[in-house]
Amino acid sequence: MKKAFTSFIVALIMLFSSGYSAFSQYGPRIPKSPEINANNSVTFRLLAKSAVKVGLSGNWMPGWGTVMDMKNDTGLWTLTVDPLPSEMYTYVFVVDGVRTIDPGNPLTVRDGTRIESMFMVPGDKASLYAVNDVPHGTLQKVWYNSAVLGMERLMYVYTPPGYATSSQKYPVLYLLHGAGGDEDAWTTLGRTPQILDNLIAAGKALPMLVVMTNGNPWQAAAPGAGPEKPDQGTPNIGAMGQGKFEESLVKDVVAFIEKNYRVSASKENRAVSGLSMGGMQTMNIANTYPEVFSYYGVMSMGLMDMSRFGGKNDPEARLKSLEALKKSGVKLYWIGCGKEDFLYNSVTDLRKFLDDNKFKYEYLETSGGHTWPNWRIYLSELAPKLFK
Amino acid sequence: MKKAFTSFIVALIMLFSSGYSAFSQYGPRIPKSPEINANNSVTFRLLAKSAVKVGLSGNWMPGWGTVMDMKNDTGLWTLTVDPLPSEMYTYVFVVDGVRTIDPGNPLTVRDGTRIESMFMVPGDKASLYAVNDVPHGTLQKVWYNSAVLGMERLMYVYTPPGYATSSQKYPVLYLLHGAGGDEDAWTTLGRTPQILDNLIAAGKALPMLVVMTNGNPWQAAAPGAGPEKPDQGTPNIGAMGQGKFEESLVKDVVAFIEKNYRVSASKENRAVSGLSMGGMQTMNIANTYPEVFSYYGVMSMGLMDMSRFGGKNDPEARLKSLEALKKSGVKLYWIGCGKEDFLYNSVTDLRKFLDDNKFKYEYLETSGGHTWPNWRIYLSELAPKLFK
Numbered sequence: 001m002k003k004a005f006t007s008f009i010v011a012l013i014m015l016f017s018s019g020y021s022a023f024s025q026y027g028p029r030i031p032k033s034p035e036i037n038a039n040n041s042v043t044f045r046l047l048a049k050s051a052v053k054v055g056l057s058g059n060w061m062p063g064w065g066t067v068m069d070m071k072n073d074t075g076l077w078t079l080t081v082d083p084l085p086s087e088m089y090t091y092v093f094v095v096d097g098v099r100t101i102d103p104g105n106p107l108t109v110r111d112g113t114r115i116e117s118m119f120m121v122p123g124d125k126a127s128l129y130a131v132n133d134v135p136h137g138t139l140q141k142v143w144y145n146s147a148v149l150g151m152e153r154l155m156y157v158y159t160p161p162g163y164a165t166s167s168q169k170y171p172v173l174y175l176l177h178g179a180g181g182d183e184d185a186w187t188t189l190g191r192t193p194q195i196l197d198n199l200i201a202a203g204k205a206l207p208m209l210v211v212m213t214n215g216n217p218w219q220a221a222a223p224g225a226g227p228e229k230p231d232q233g234t235p236n237i238g239a240m241g242q243g244k245f246e247e248s249l250v251k252d253v254v255a256f257i258e259k260n261y262r263v264s265a266s267k268e269n270r271a272v273s274g275l276s277m278g279g280m281q282t283m284n285i286a287n288t289y290p291e292v293f294s295y296y297g298v299m300s301m302g303l304m305d306m307s308r309f310g311g312k313n314d315p316e317a318r319l320k321s322l323e324a325l326k327k328s329g330v331k332l333y334w335i336g337c338g339k340e341d342f343l344y345n346s347v348t349d350l351r352k353f354l355d356d357n358k359f360k361y362e363y364l365e366t367s368g369g370h371t372w373p374n375w376r377i378y379l380s381e382l383a384p385k386l387f388k
Numbered sequence: 389m390k391k392a393f394t395s396f397i398v399a400l401i402m403l404f405s406s407g408y409s410a411f412s413q414y415g416p417r418i419p420k421s422p423e424i425n426a427n428n429s430v431t432f433r434l435l436a437k438s439a440v441k442v443g444l445s446g447n448w449m450p451g452w453g454t455v456m457d458m459k460n461d462t463g464l465w466t467l468t469v470d471p472l473p474s475e476m477y478t479y480v481f482v483v484d485g486v487r488t489i490d491p492g493n494p495l496t497v498r499d500g501t502r503i504e505s506m507f508m509v510p511g512d513k514a515s516l517y518a519v520n521d522v523p524h525g526t527l528q529k530v531w532y533n534s535a536v537l538g539m540e541r542l543m544y545v546y547t548p549p550g551y552a553t554s555s556q557k558y559p560v561l562y563l564l565h566g567a568g569g570d571e572d573a574w575t576t577l578g579r580t581p582q583i584l585d586n587l588i589a590a591g592k593a594l595p596m597l598v599v600m601t602n603g604n605p606w607q608a609a610a611p612g613a614g615p616e617k618p619d620q621g622t623p624n625i626g627a628m629g630q631g632k633f634e635e636s637l638v639k640d641v642v643a644f645i646e647k648n649y650r651v652s653a654s655k656e657n658r659a660v661s662g663l664s665m666g667g668m669q670t671m672n673i674a675n676t677y678p679e680v681f682s683y684y685g686v687m688s689m690g691l692m693d694m695s696r697f698g699g700k701n702d703p704e705a706r707l708k709s710l711e712a713l714k715k716s717g718v719k720l721y722w723i724g725c726g727k728e729d730f731l732y733n734s735v736t737d738l739r740k741f742l743d744d745n746k747f748k749y750e751y752l753e754t755s756g757g758h759t760w761p762n763w764r765i766y767l768s769e770l771a772p773k774l775f776k
């Protein structure tokens with residue numbers, strides 16, 4: 001028994017010291033990284049005795065894929081970067097040319113198929129995204145049948161604090177990700193459960209359900225979460241403009257939610273919003289199913305010509321759709337875009353089209369580009385405007 | 389608009405080619421890895437033009453941390469390993485001494501604070517763990533208040549297929565992880581939702597809820613999932629034997645589940661099982677709260693002396709507890725252990741203690757050690773024996 005106990009403790013120490021920096025006294029193999037310093041500068045550390053060159057690549061650096069050299073001191077590579085504004089950041093180490101997550105940091109996020117390490121710099125933004133001392137909603141991973149797409153599919157449903165024990169009927173926001181993403185995107189990179197918990201606790205947003213689907217019509221679920229069917233990993237840009245996902249959202253998803261959850265099954269209690277590809281899907285839904293939703297949020301998207309995505313470019317139909325949308329009674333058509341977004345011009349085109357045709361919308365222009373820091377802010381700006 | 393469209397397509401291609409092997413025609417930067425060959429040998433590939441030495445370390449290799457050299461051909465490092473039995477495997481590349489996930493593989497699992505790449509070799513085991521074409525249950529991330537531990541805590545609740553629309557009351561299995569793990573462990577490494585879906589669909593297990601808590605009394609939730617409180621990352625081995633988590637499970641968790649879910653609130657409809665530290669907690673619960681559960685599953689654990697974990701070593705109390713447990717009416721006391729488990733001797737001691745005192749139990753001895761392949765099999769053997 002004594003031997004078994006000793007082995008058990010040794011195994012525990014191995015487990016903890018393999019990662020927990022706090023347990024470094026038991027085996028200081030992995031240095032603390034990243035360390036947020038008092039002035040919000042950040043120190044990164046990597047133990048790599050045999051590496052020739054180690055760099056740091058962070059999403060706050062100018063230009064995609066910028067790498068800053070780290071300094072080597074007998075195998076411990078370090079770099080302290082200038083103070084950063086409060087935000088959620090992702091980064092990798094580049095070890096002799098190979099991008100790798102930080103072994104000292106258990107926090108990672110997956111963006112499409114790319115996995116990076118993550119940290120938050122405290123302050124205003126971080127506290128909007130953080131798990132604060134407020135009532136928390138529940139996040140559910142739910143399977144539903146899509147008759148339109150002919151498969152069982154996975155989605156997330158956020159139910160607000162109090163849902164389980166209340167008898168209230170709630171409104172629902174359907175929230176759509178961009179190309180390269182999947183159903184995980186809004187729950188991880190988007191921090192949706194945390195943002196909603198915090199907005200609801202502050203009395204800024206009404207309690208609502210948020211449904212986060214997989215918007216890729218070729219795929220049942222995120223990598224590894226669905227059945228292993230060889231063709232399901234293959235993206236099909238040409239399927240984007242064909243409206244199949246939009247049809248499945250309206251016919252399969254909304255119906256499933258309204259059957260299985262305690263929600264208000266009326267137009268005035270349904271909102272749809274998406275970023276990039278999801279913004280395109282939101283525009284398509286407004287054009288094709290004007291009777292379903294009263295609230296729309298289009299983030300970082302304005303492309304109206306669907307001919308490049310397997311769909312149509314029909315200005316006449318577009319005008320007709322807009323008239324139908326007007327008649328159906330829109331409570332809010334909200335557009336958000338960053339000044340440096342590569343789709344900024346398309347958003348200008350969309351706004352001109354709406355202005356020319358006297359269609360009322362709200363517009364938020366931010367700094368920055370086609371990035372998650374913007375989309376998290378758009379969600380936090382849009383949610384308080386819904387269902388009021 | 390044309391320029392915007394072109395930028396959009398370029399961005400899409402960047403997104404896809406940064407990971408999706410299927411899109412390699414747009415930028416073959418990341419080779420397909422791993423590739424499961426027809427004979428179940430597996431080929432690993434890493435593009436690392438500047439690396440001096442690249443190795444592969446997999447959890448199927450003999451000895452913890454074994455590294456096999458990979459072969460370099462103009463910067464593309466490859467290795468094909470011998471055919472592997474059907475199972476879920478984890479691995480890392482070792483690039484000039486740094487352990488890194490495979491950039492060609494979007495599938496990772498987190499074991500404590502260590503993140504590794506993952507793949508499955510098809511066959512019997514994989515099909516038990518896979519997302520098959522069967523009805524799926526729902527997995528919920530739920531916050532609850534623990535008055536005993538004085539914090540809001542996160543747990544997972546698996547509800548079986550049909551739960552949302554049925555009026556049936558279900559039995560509940562409380563499933564506990566080991567030291568170094570947290571509430572994520574059974575849902576990811578343990579494949580619990582998939583195993584339960586598959587067992588229920590095959591008619592082998594009854595539909596049941598499975599509640600997967602965080603068993604670390606010093607921690608609200610997994611890294612990054614809880615509030616950022618500086619002390620919550622620090623493991624406290626000495627807290628293991630003090631029974632606080634066990635008390636919170638019985639007083640906080642069971643009460644929460646029975647208030648918020650449609651379950652049968654009776655002893656005959658409650659089971660508790662855990663691996664390693666969770667097995668110790670299961671034993672403690674049997675000893676301390678014999679009136680709460682009818683079914684017990686102790687995996688890879690037999691240590692009875694709690695004095696090393698901040699608790700007591702009291703053989704007399706142990707005997708008294710066992711008599712109380714007998715009287716309370718145990719439907720099943722199940723023990724599973726691998727022949728090479730470092731706690732094997734402690735399990736032999738536990739069995740001798742139970743035999744000597746004429747306490748009935750079932751015992752499954754497998755090959756292998758203190759590992760997830762064993763614990764997944766133990767779950768799949770135990771679940772069919774519950775609530776029948």
